[in-house]
Amino acid sequence: MNIMLACCAGMSTSLVVAAMQESAKKQGKDYHIWAVEQGQIEDEVGNFDVLLLGPQVRHILRRVTAIVGDKAPVAVIEPTAYGRCDGAAVLRQAESLVNGR
Template structure:
């Protein structure tokens, strides 16, 4: 099972992205757990997931979150703004899977 955490300022705007990503995962036959949380929950949740994607509105927190995630050896990146705005769950899922794969290889 692939576990992807999405994080935004309050966890609300990413919930629609989560639904689109879950739909894309099920269409691909991928067993995935995808959840959205607010920034304040990042520290307590990151250890449970394979990666974290940040909503574009909190990209200024990327360096801080990457530093925190390093202790759990988890990759963190920002969701592409266009994909986020278009709610393109398929492309965001693909990016998350690529992030996880490239992190395993490094």
């Protein structure tokens, strides 16, 4: 699975990405997880199975959903999981979105 995260500068989500990668590794899952700055989202459409936005950019959700269309689910990362850098919880959120739950 290809999971992309986006935030203002791609910096704060890099910590969440590292935690997600560690969680996926512990679970034996070979996922590609990366973060980008919000301005790069359009260039990445088609490269990810799910897009998660950092809570600080939740205001772009509607615009980004329109850009991505039906190519992948888009959601805002649950703020508590983001704040705690809970990679396992954010990974579960991504998997649920891809699996339609």
